[in-house]
Amino acid sequence: MPTPTSSREAILSAIRRALAVPAPKPGHHAGESEPQQEPQFENTFSILGQEAATSQKRTWLPPVGESWDEWADLFAANSLDLKTQWILCADEADLKTQLEKLKSENGWKKIGLHRGELTDLAAETLGLENLYVDGGYDAHELEKCDAGITQCDALVAQTGSILSTNKSAGGRVLSILPPHHVVIARREQLLPDLPAAFELMQQKYGDKYPSLMGFITGPSRTGDIERILVLGAHGPKKLTILCV
Amino acid sequence: MAIAPEKIEVPAGSGAAHDDNFHNPPEKPSAQFHHDADEKTADLRHRELIQSALGKYYVARAGKQSKFQNWGAARQTAAEVKWEAVGHLDQYLREFEEKITARGTKVFWASTEEEARDYIVGVIKDAGARRIIKSKTMTGEEIHLNAALEKEGFEVAESDLGEYIVQLREEAPYHFVFPAMHLSRGEISDLFREKLGTAATDSPEELTMIAREVMREKYIAADVGISGGNFAIAETGMISITENEGNARLSVSLPKIHIAIMGIEKVLPKMSDLALFLPMLATAGAGQALTGYNTLLGGPKQEGEIDGPQEFHVVLLDNGRTKLLADPEQRDALSCIRCGACLNVCPIFKNVGGHTYGTTYQGPIGSVITPHFKEMQTWKHLSSASSLCGACTETCPVKIDLAHHLLQNRRNAATQKPVWWEKWAMKGFAWFMNQPRLYRLALKLAPLAQAFHPLVKGRRLDPLYVWTAGREFPKVKRETFKDFWAKRGNLG
Structure with a gap:
């Protein structure tokens, strides 16, 4: 069913008609003469340009520190707050040990995962029944997996978030359908803040964005009943991040 | 403009009651608002639930907002x-x-x-x-x-x-x-x-x-x-x-x-x-x-x-x-990111509750935009449901001047369609306040009249019914402030 061009045109021309009268700048009231008569749009955005506006954002958002160690500490603190399990591995041998531990603690029998350097390493280490999503999968089968293991694009210290896309993390569903989401990331993937995360997306994907990108911040949660926090509303009840 | 709510056939017993006037469709929105507001403000169980839920919100929000290095600049x-x-x-x-x-x-x-x-x-x-x-x-x-x-x-x-x-x-x-x-x-x-x-x-x-x-x-x-x-x-x-x-x-x-x-x-x-x-x-x-x-x-x-x-x-x-965009005075209401913060801090929302508004968007932002989205005269009562405390304006992360927009809606509604008795009442009041003798006489008579107040107090016959139905009226002093001031001898 095509859009009736009439509605599109009607809306756009109504917008243009409406905008013929300028509105007062934020922080000013209508009727104050000076901003009403201002000839041109001037705000932080247009004066400084996008890049300056981005670097300025840094000075307003929650502080993150300067060094990698500070970022890692902040990520650990945020994880505690969010009830994310954050494991900083010393090396790949330690990563393997941690994976084994997770397997026995959680009684994993079957895992869902995608092809990737770190996820392949995990599959090899765990030696469980694997469901690889790369070539397509059955959602019912994926739902029966005890955990979904993925990689990601980056970790964001400021908010304790994982930045991932359907390209980096094995599609849209793997990270959300199984009850336990496990993310394996490299140390150099830890970013300080949200502006850095958006810069990375732009640099990495240019105009070829994957169809789904986004931040995962803690396990699935709800407060809809008496504003009391419950984990695992619809997505994973547990979220583990292994950083190596 | 049509005053009746949009006609939608609602299948019985379905989740389809998501209608603006789900309470009782034929009821006028303002009548429904008053009725439900009276009921909810007296409902202590409702109050307790809302206070407890919002209490958790206030603590969490204050904690997270304070982590910002400069919330004010971020807002601007x-x-x-x-x-x-x-x-x-x-x-x-x-x-x-x-x-x-x-x-x-x-x-x-x-x-x-x-x-x-x-x-x-x-x-x-x-x-x-x-x-x-x-x-x-x-x-x-x-x-x-x-x-x-x-x-x-x-x-x-x-x-x-x-x-x-x-x-x-x-x-x-x-x-x-x-x-x-x-x-x-x-x-x-x-x-x-x-x-x-x-x-x-x-x-x-x-x-x-x-x-x-x-x-x-x-x-x-x-x-x-x-x-x-x-x-x-x-x-x-x-x-x-x-x-x-x-x-x-x-x-x-x-x-x-x-x-x-x-x-x-x-x-x-x-x-x-x-x-x-x-x-x-x-x-x-x-x-x-x-x-x-x-x-x-x-x-x-x-x-x-x-x-x-x-x-x-x-x-x-x-x-x-x-339509809202065409009003430069209130255009910033389109900046709303629907965070709901203005509801959470609004003393009216906390007392009358969300359903009372009878709108998709409740609270101060809903009261501002609903008359624009729908129709002014049918929804103008929402803009009067405000204490004008300005908490909504202050809390808004995108600085929408909600408290003033509520006032502007009131003004626009009255300009569009003046209420005849309000106009006469204000004229009468203005005349009365310009009669010093009559004013002084009224002050003298007030305590006397109050002695007879219990006869009608809290009933429909009471001229102060709107106030006394739910509250006490303060006792009028026999000695006016003017008398008191004169007695202190501060005038010389």
Whole structure:
């Protein structure tokens, strides 16, 4: 069913008609003469340009520190707050040990995962029944997996978030359908803040964005009943991040 | 303008009661407001639930907001970015449309709620689909989408926990961010027991797990996922969805068709603007640094991708927004990011509750925009439901001057259609206040008249009934302030 061009045109021309009268700048009231008569749009955005506006954002958002160690500490603190399990591995041998531990603690029998350097390493280490999503999968089968293991694009210290896309993390569903989401990331993937995360997306994907990108911040949660926090509303009840 | 609410045939016993006047459709909105407000303000159980829920919000929000290095500057910039976006809305919308269409998304422009409903129903019918999973969309509430879908015989499931609860109760969301805030766990347990046959429990966790189990099957079985959208990014042609539960991610990933519906004002110029808007929405809306899932969607499944819907539709809804845009005085109300903070701090909202408003958008923002979206004279009473304390203006993360907009609505309503008796009452009062002798006489007589007050006090005959029905009237002093001042001898 095509859009009736009439509605599109009607809306756009109504917008243009409406905008013929300028509105007062934020922080000013209508009727104050000076901003009403201002000839041109001037705000932080247009004066400084996008890049300056981005670097300025840094000075307003929650502080993150300067060094990698500070970022890692902040990520650990945020994880505690969010009830994310954050494991900083010393090396790949330690990563393997941690994976084994997770397997026995959680009684994993079957895992869902995608092809990737770190996820392949995990599959090899765990030696469980694997469901690889790369070539397509059955959602019912994926739902029966005890955990979904993925990689990601980056970790964001400021908010304790994982930045991932359907390209980096094995599609849209793997990270959300199984009850336990496990993310394996490299140390150099830890970013300080949200502006850095958006810069990375732009640099990495240019105009070829994957169809789904986004931040995962803690396990699935709800407060809809008496504003009391419950984990695992619809997505994973547990979220583990292994950083190596 | 029509005063009657939009006519929608509501199938009996369905979740279709999501109508603005779900209480009692023939009742006039202002009469319904007064009636429900009287009832809710006296309901102590309601007050306790709301106070306790909002108490948790205040603590969480204060904690997260204080982590910002400069909340004031962040607010000013957020306001300016929205001002830029709304001030060039046509350009940004066209850019958004061009970019998102290039990646295989279908964009539909709907002037009215009817056009939006018809399009969505058409898409679903054309695909031969039947089962629909919805993640929270207030724009969907605004266009009464559920009623229209159920009328067509589609199976509609609200997946957001709060929305699911109010859908089962066949009522509208209580609060546009916290839909089931007015219910205790006991009531939710009773509801689930009645509708789903589950065992009684007083654990929020167990209740959540019941909903989780019900929904899991529905996500996988659904043919169509319907969501809202918090932001539309012009630069890259994407929509951004903010949520906590993961229900939106599942709803936009598993079904073969995804339809997103959003107001035309949701646009932001740049993707990186989200570095500011996502944490501000989470902080102001729920006292979180960032919500659980923030998802950017730039199209259906692309070539080489593993999964995702084959079709992605974005419905851009006007439905009165261009009318609000045409009012430069209140245009900034289109900057609203629907965080709900103004409801949470509003003394009126806290006392009368969300349902009393009878609107899709409750609280101060709803009172400001509803008369523009619908009709001024029918909805002007909402702008009087304000203490003018300004808490809404102060808390708004995008600096919408809500408290003044409420005053402007009052002024506009009175200019548009003056109330004859108010005009005469003010004239009479002005005349009286210019008669010093009469004024002094009235002061002398007042204590005398008050002695007879108990005869009529609190009854309809009482000239002060509106006040005395629920409150004490202060005792009038025999000695006026003037007398007292003269006696002190301070005049010389």
